[in-house]
Amino acid sequence: NAGVTQTPKFQVLKTGQSMTLQCAQDMNHEYMSWYRQDPGMGLRLIHYSVGAGITDQGEVPNGYNVSRSTTEDFPLRLLSAAPSQTSVYFCASIGAGYTDTQYFGPGTRLTVL
Amino acid sequence: AQTVTQSQPEMSVQEAETVTLSCTYDTSESDYYLFWYKQPPSRQMILVIRQEAYKQQNATENRFSVNFQKAAKSFSLKISDSQLGDAAMYFCAYEYSGAGSYQLTFGKGTKLSVIP
Numbered sequence: 001n002a003g004v005t006q007t008p009k010f011q012v013l014k015t016g017q018s019m020t021l022q023c024a025q026d027m028n029h030e031y032m033s034w035y036r037q038d039p040g041m042g043l044r045l046i047h048y049s050v051g052a053g054i055t056d057q058g059e060v061p062n063g064y065n066v067s068r069s070t071t072e073d074f075p076l077r078l079l080s081a082a083p084s085q086t087s088v089y090f091c092a093s094i095g096a097g098y099t100d101t102q103y104f105g106p107g108t109r110l111t112v113l
Numbered sequence: 114a115q116t117v118t119q120s121q122p123e124m125s126v127q128e129a130e131t132v133t134l135s136c137t138y139d140t141s142e143s144d145y146y147l148f149w150y151k152q153p154p155s156r157q158m159i160l161v162i163r164q165e166a167y168k169q170q171n172a173t174e175n176r177f178s179v180n181f182q183k184a185a186k187s188f189s190l191k192i193s194d195s196q197l198g199d200a201a202m203y204f205c206a207y208e209y210s211g212a213g214s215y216q217l218t219f220g221k222g223t224k225l226s227v228i229p
Contacts, residue, residue, distance in 0.1 A: 102215065
């Protein structure tokens with residue numbers, strides 16, 4: 001069981017470039033989400049998905065796209081990167097039921113120049 | 114909207130001593146969950162302890178315990194017998210699981226230093 005995996009671990013982009021942050025989980029979790037963490041801030045929700053084919057916006061969705069074609073994968077796309085998107089990005093997942101807790105991936109540090 | 118406030122940006126504690134980290138939150142819901150997460154320099158988010166709002170009993174996990182005051186909307190974390198490995202950022206988080214959304218709202222964190 002690999003848990004929640006994220007690739008890449010580090011990425012440097014130039015303003016205007018696009019890229020996809022990958023997130024995968026092997027726990028058959030229905031719910032997955034993306035957070036960003038900025039200095040001096042806690043994590044803030046970008047987008048989330050309650051199952052394959054279903055996504056919704058969180059607190060800070062602007063500049064990001066998501067899709068959920070399978071239960072396992074939940075990629076986050078930056079269509080035109082901006083310096084304001086420099087941050088650490090975390091993917092998380094949770095199974096159904098009140099006894100479960102969210103599992104976080106190791107994070108991706110993204111720098112946009 | 115829910116908010117989570119951690120009023121102590123930084124704290125320090127002597128090794129083997131006890132420290133309490135504060136957290137307050139604001140919500141209009143009656144059923145929710147509260148968490149403390151630890152983030153060491155590796156940046157991995159590690160769950161320390163979880164509290165269900167419907168439970169009056171305070172959660173404990175080994176050296177970690179909480180003081181949950183629902184009416185006051187307060188959720189503090191007590192670390193007993195502090196160890197060097199406890200040095201990290203600690204985040205308080207709120208989760209309302211209504212409609213299966215599982216959205217977490219985080220505080221800004223408290224940086225804990227442990228002095229040998």
